[in-house]
Amino acid sequence: MCSERVSLKCPNCGAEIPDISRFCLSCGKDVPPPKDVPDAKQEDDSMPSITAMLLIGMAFMIMFFAIMPIAMGYIEGAIAMFVVGAIMVLAGVYVHRTDKKPVEPKKVEEKVVKVKIKCRYCGRLNEPDEEKCGSCGATL
Helix, strand or coil: CCCCCCCEECCCCCCEECCCCCECCCCCCECCCCCCCCCCCCCCCCCCCHHHHHHHHHHHHHHHCCHHHHHHCCHHHHHHHHHHHHHHHHHHHHHHHHCCCCCCCCCCCCCCCCCCEECCCCCCEECCCCCECCCCCCEC
């Protein structure tokens, strides 16, 4: 978000409204959100995909229910269910990691610093291409 605060005016009474307020503090009318604020309904890229969440959830459910074959004496069935669950967890992690969009680095503006030369006699700042001080005429 921006570091500067957004100043809003009530469309009904014209009173100043804080940028976090949904209602006018003066007249109580509903205030529409400012146009530069992103809508909360937009999809968040940091959220895992539904496919990855389903795979991991089903995997843990299968591994939890692997207790039942153990209780009935079928160790092979429990091992098989645990292996299938582990494979599904790995598949869910793979889907989650490959589903992310690459992040583009932000462009940084380079600031050009113009160096000026200070005269040792009068203290005036002179351009770097000048050979003599513009104030006192001393050699730089």
